[in-house]
Amino acid sequence: MSDHEEKRAEERADTRADRHDDRNEPGNRLREELPEEVTSAVPAARAAPESRPEPEPEPEPEAETGAPEPQLTGRQRLVEGLWPPRVSRAQLIVAVLLFGLGFGLAVQVASNSETDSALRGARQEDLVRILDELDDRTQRLEDEKQGLEKQRDELENSSDQAEEARKQTIEKERQLGILAGTVAAQGPGITVTIEDTKGRVEADMLLDAIQELRAAGAEAIQVNGVRVVAGTYLSDSGKGVAVDGNKINAPFRFKVIGKPQDLEPALNIPGGVVQTLEKEQATVTIERSTKIVVDALRAAKRPDYARSSSR
Amino acid sequence: MIAVLGLVVGVVAGLLVRPEVPAVVEPYLPIAVVAALDAVFGGLRAMLDGIFDDKVFVVSFLSNVVVAALIVFLGDKLGVGAQLSTGVVVVLGIRIFSNAAAIRRHVFRA
Numbered sequence: 001m002s003d004h005e006e007k008r009a010e011e012r013a014d015t016r017a018d019r020h021d022d023r024n025e026p027g028n029r030l031r032e033e034l035p036e037e038v039t040s041a042v043p044a045a046r047a048a049p050e051s052r053p054e055p056e057p058e059p060e061p062e063a064e065t066g067a068p069e070p071q072l073t074g075r076q077r078l079v080e081g082l083w084p085p086r087v088s089r090a091q092l093i094v095a096v097l098l099f100g101l102g103f104g105l106a107v108q109v110a111s112n113s114e115t116d117s118a119l120r121g122a123r124q125e126d127l128v129r130i131l132d133e134l135d136d137r138t139q140r141l142e143d144e145k146q147g148l149e150k151q152r153d154e155l156e157n158s159s160d161q162a163e164e165a166r167k168q169t170i171e172k173e174r175q176l177g178i179l180a181g182t183v184a185a186q187g188p189g190i191t192v193t194i195e196d197t198k199g200r201v202e203a204d205m206l207l208d209a210i211q212e213l214r215a216a217g218a219e220a221i222q223v224n225g226v227r228v229v230a231g232t233y234l235s236d237s238g239k240g241v242a243v244d245g246n247k248i249n250a251p252f253r254f255k256v257i258g259k260p261q262d263l264e265p266a267l268n269i270p271g272g273v274v275q276t277l278e279k280e281q282a283t284v285t286i287e288r289s290t291k292i293v294v295d296a297l298r299a300a301k302r303p304d305y306a307r308s309s310s311r
Numbered sequence: 312m313i314a315v316l317g318l319v320v321g322v323v324a325g326l327l328v329r330p331e332v333p334a335v336v337e338p339y340l341p342i343a344v345v346a347a348l349d350a351v352f353g354g355l356r357a358m359l360d361g362i363f364d365d366k367v368f369v370v371s372f373l374s375n376v377v378v379a380a381l382i383v384f385l386g387d388k389l390g391v392g393a394q395l396s397t398g399v400v401v402v403l404g405i406r407i408f409s410n411a412a413a414i415r416r417h418v419f420r421a
Contacts (some may be wrong), residue, residue, distance in 0.1 A: 005373075016375060026400055031346075073417065073420075075359075075418050075420075077358060077361060077417075078358070078359060078417070078418060080361060081358060082315065082365035086313075087313060089365070090365030090368075091313040091314055092313060092355070093365055093368075093369055094313075094314040094317070094318030094365060094368060094369075095313045095316065095318075096317060096352065097316045097317075097347075097368075097369065097372050097373075098314050098315075098317040098318035098321060099317040099318065099320055099324075100321060100346065100347070101318065101321060101344065101347040101351060102317070102318045102319065102320070102322035102323075102324075103321040103322070103323025103324055103373075104325070104340055104343060104344045104347070105321075105322060105323040105325065105344050105348075106321070106322045106324070106325025106326045107325045107329070107330060107332060107340070108332070108340050108341055108344055109325075110325065110329050111331075111332045111337075112327060112341075124393065
């Protein structure tokens, strides 16, 4: 772009402009700025010699090259412009502008070849397609996530349910264990002591007492260290009574868990257990207590024939 | 020669510094670069024709850049930024090709 040739060119401009116009315009009609540059070159050519400090050396070569070599070729001008380098105002201005161009070019190229260049250079349709694909993918992943979350919730719920069922099972086992006599029990209740000095108390009387207690809401009963459960049987055995085959002797001491206010009157009703026993010369003492411990246990026995029909 | 050195130094500086292009300038930079290239080819051709003038070159360079950026800006505002950018690039490309053809005729005489 060196225009050290400029002065020569400018001085020649008025003589050559028309020639250049003639030569170039037919071939390069698209270059609209050419006439403008040509016309502006003429005043510049007139202004240049005054502003130039070294117009003197030029005229001589101009004079000798202009006339004998009127058609200085573009190639020669290019070579002369490139070498030897000359520092002039025009050169510096053009250098600054070209610096800006090179800088912008390099920056643009560098920013264009960054990681996201694939998207930056993509056409609008491609971008729309990529966006759609990403949306679809997001949708699919979202659905998958929802499904997995649902599954997780179900698993958590089921484990919660299993835990709850286990707790209920344990609770039920305790309750049933109290009924079946496999676990110890404690609570408010009464203690019934039957003194039988004459040995006239028989199994049916004790059974009556037990029935009466059950009817009054007794929840756990033991008599002389034998737990009384649903399958308990009583039989006369010599001088004493056998409970589930365990022989017990007077005094018969019942420990009963239940509501004392219900249990005691149930035994004391006229014609009831107490009166019947006293008729047989037995002494019956009833003590209420807020804490009765029924700790006699009974081994759980697997039924031989009966099977659960539920489930 | 100084001018060529300026171009080379500019490219090297741009590659070395690698500044972040501000988001405001980003859409205009490519078009501005192409417009400046057009001005440079025009100037080169004018030099080969022997009619180069630095004032004309400076004015055409700057006005090319500004007008190109303005067109892109206007296109963005009107919603036809992409099409207008393409149009500007096509026009500038044609000009660059015609200038390059003139330069080629000068340099290679063909």
